[in-house]
Amino acid sequence: MTSTHPAVELNGLTKTFGTVTAVDGLSLRVQPGEVVAFLGPNGAGKTTTIDMLLGLARPDAGTVRVLGGTADDAVARGRVAAVLQTGGLLKDLTVGETVRMTAHFYRHTRPAAEVLERAGIADIADRIVGRCSGGQQQRLRFALALLPDPDLMVLDEPTTGMDVEGRRDFWQALRRDARDGRTVIFATHYLDEADAYADRIVLVRQGRIVADGTTAEIKNLAAGRTVRATLPGADQAALAALPGVDAVEVRGDSVLVRTGDSDAIARHLLTRTAARDVEITSRNLEDAFLALTTERIGA
Amino acid sequence: MSTLPATPAATRTDSPTQPDRRLPAMGGFAPAVLGIELRRVLRNRRTLAFTLIMPAVFFLIFGLPQRGQTLDNGRPVMAYVMISLAVYAAMVATTSAGGAVATERALGWSRQLRLTPLRPTAYVATKVATAMTLGLIAVVIEFVVGAAAGVRLPLDVWLLSGLAAWLGSLVFAAFGLFIGYLVPAENVMQFIGPILAVLAMFGGLFVPVEVLPHVLQQVAKFTPVYGMGELARAPLTGDGVSMAGVANMVFWTLAFGVGAARLFRRDTARV
Ligand SMILES: Nc1ncnc2c1ncn2[C@@H]1O[C@H](COP(=O)(O)OP(=O)(O)OP(=O)(O)O)[C@@H](O)[C@H]1O
Numbered sequence: 411m412t413s414t415h416p417a418v419e420l421n422g423l424t425k426t427f428g429t430v431t432a433v434d435g436l437s438l439r440v441q442p443g444e445v446v447a448f449l450g451p452n453g454a455g456k457t458t459t460i461d462m463l464l465g466l467a468r469p470d471a472g473t474v475r476v477l478g479g480t481a482d483d484a485v486a487r488g489r490v491a492a493v494l495q496t497g498g499l500l501k502d503l504t505v506g507e508t509v510r511m512t513a514h515f516y517r518h519t520r521p522a523a524e525v526l527e528r529a530g531i532a533d534i535a536d537r538i539v540g541r542c543s544g545g546q547q548q549r550l551r552f553a554l555a556l557l558p559d560p561d562l563m564v565l566d567e568p569t570t571g572m573d574v575e576g577r578r579d580f581w582q583a584l585r586r587d588a589r590d591g592r593t594v595i596f597a598t599h600y601l602d603e604a605d606a607y608a609d610r611i612v613l614v615r616q617g618r619i620v621a622d623g624t625t626a627e628i629k630n631l632a633a634g635r636t637v638r639a640t641l642p643g644a645d646q647a648a649l650a651a652l653p654g655v656d657a658v659e660v661r662g663d664s665v666l667v668r669t670g671d672s673d674a675i676a677r678h679l680l681t682r683t684a685a686r687d688v689e690i691t692s693r694n695l696e697d698a699f700l701a702l703t704t705e706r707i708g709a
Numbered sequence: 710m711s712t713l714p715a716t717p718a719a720t721r722t723d724s725p726t727q728p729d730r731r732l733p734a735m736g737g738f739a740p741a742v743l744g745i746e747l748r749r750v751l752r753n754r755r756t757l758a759f760t761l762i763m764p765a766v767f768f769l770i771f772g773l774p775q776r777g778q779t780l781d782n783g784r785p786v787m788a789y790v791m792i793s794l795a796v797y798a799a800m801v802a803t804t805s806a807g808g809a810v811a812t813e814r815a816l817g818w819s820r821q822l823r824l825t826p827l828r829p830t831a832y833v834a835t836k837v838a839t840a841m842t843l844g845l846i847a848v849v850i851e852f853v854v855g856a857a858a859g860v861r862l863p864l865d866v867w868l869l870s871g872l873a874a875w876l877g878s879l880v881f882a883a884f885g886l887f888i889g890y891l892v893p894a895e896n897v898m899q900f901i902g903p904i905l906a907v908l909a910m911f912g913g914l915f916v917p918v919e920v921l922p923h924v925l926q927q928v929a930k931f932t933p934v935y936g937m938g939e940l941a942r943a944p945l946t947g948d949g950v951s952m953a954g955v956a957n958m959v960f961w962t963l964a965f966g967v968g969a970a971r972l973f974r975r976d977t978a979r980v
């Protein structure tokens with residue numbers, strides 16, 4: 411059946427706005443059942459990628475496959491649903507009317523009462539949307555996305571504007587509703603959200619993927635240390651081949667080695683090369699995120 | 710731990726049935742949505758005041774004092790005012806319902822809709838259906854107020870004039886959509902309202918076109934309400950509809966219809 415197809419297959423996606431390259435040759439494959447966090451700073455290209463994934467925007471280059479078909483078809487069949495970062499609600503409908511109206515657009519949906527319950531807004535079903543708080547409106551968007559019982563759920567910064575408790579409730583609701591095989595892709599700025607709810611983290615910066623791995627791998631990336639030294643003409647390939655080295659970056663006369671074994675690397679640099687000014691710094695997840703998403707990574 | 714009641718999650722995961730993934734019938738157009746749309750419109754006090762109450766009040770101000778006066782063919786002048794204002798009420802109602810797409814685009818609801826199976830044509834069909842339902846309500850209210858105030862007419866005049874006022878307002882549903890796709894603003898009716906009033910004047914809905922200065926009478930023939938007004942009053946006056954009136958209606962229906970369709974296509978094109 412459909413489970414043989416990847417949930418999402420992006421190939422060389424590119425999108426430019428004037429002189430800004432929002433998404434730059436991005437390729438990504440997501441398997442059914444994966445929960446993937448799209449992590450990146452403002453303007454990284456997360457929303458643009460999601461728009462192309464959902465068929466809301468046309469890529470300048472590259473292809474999109476969703477659940478083995480086109481995005482439009484997946485949307486029309488209720489196989490993919492999304493909570494967008496922008497995109498409004500009708501202020502003069504009630505919460506319940508919004509859900510019931512949206513349900514009519516599908517061939518088949520879960521009962522309106524059920525999704526309201528799931529999204530935790532059953533008690534405000536009669537409230538006019540314009541009088542709901544930002545967090546409640548976000549839950550309403552989530553309820554709408556639950557209606558078709560989608561195979562793929564895409565969420566673009568779903569908890570923006572929520573307080574800590576609201577965020578926790580939201581993710582609990584998403585978790586509670588997750589059935590076997592539902593794929594979830596969400597964009598976020600919050601490292602802890604990615605850490606807590608994703609199996610896989612994709613770090614994006616300037617329209618490109620700068621790191622992609624399981625949450626544990628990304629954490630490992632962060633758990634190591636960086637050894638920095640002045641070494642003109644450093645042999646990047648040789649350093650990268652040393653045991654325990656994760657990445658090597660050369661910046662002018664400086665070399666930065668990201669490693670799980672900083673002592674061994676420092677010893678190597680000082681005894682086997684002409685390196686001087688050796689510094690060792692430890693990094694946490696936050697540092698790794700910043701480093702990966704704000705600096706240029708060595709080729 | 711085993712004593713804990715089953716969590717709701719358990720029931721979800723156990724659900725054995727795969728959801729129905731077929732495409733919706735008619736691109737997602739559902740008559741039931743009309744009910745929600747109407748409730749929504751009628752909840753809006755502003756729309757209520759301008760489309761349903763104001764034309765009725767106009768009748769009481771301008772029509773009622775003509776009580777007892779008759780047209781050349783012996784029919785009551787009050788009926789002339791009533792039918793004219795029914796056309797006005799219907800055109801305001803359908804324009805505002807069509808123009809609602811402006812609000813929905815400004816709010817980003819159209820973007821939200823693109824994540825549902827609803828096809829853009831089904832969306833527009835819903836808007837037109839809502840507009841026409843509202844137009845019908847507007848005509849009926851005006852006629853009921855007229856009848857209550859003492860207008861008596863043969864049944865066929867009621868029906869034909871009512872039908873003409875109602876169906877003619879389809880042009881303004883298209884006009885509303887046209888404006889709605891042209892300007893994505895939440896308060897679009899605030900500036901369409903005065904435009905409609907001017908058009909209604911040229912269409913002879915407030916005073917007969919014949920009492921306007923000659924130059925304005927010539928201009929009036931080319932404005933979009935002219936043909937509509939003539940058609941709706943024809944069953945009453947027995948004057949028939951002029952070629953100019955027919956040409957006028959055909960032209961404006963096409964102009965607004967094609968204009969709305971073009972803007973609509975531009976709006977739904979992927980960027
Ligand atoms: N419609 C547009 N017109 C012009 N530039 C755009 C448009 N949409 C996005 N951009 C630009 O493309 C880049 C990527 O934007 P995008 O919204 O995809 O980033 P993001 O990762 O979602 O950011 P955020 O975390 O702030 O939501 C930014 O530089 C943005 O200014």
Ligand SMILES: [Mg+2]
Nearest residue numbers: 456457458495
């Ligand atoms: Mg974004």
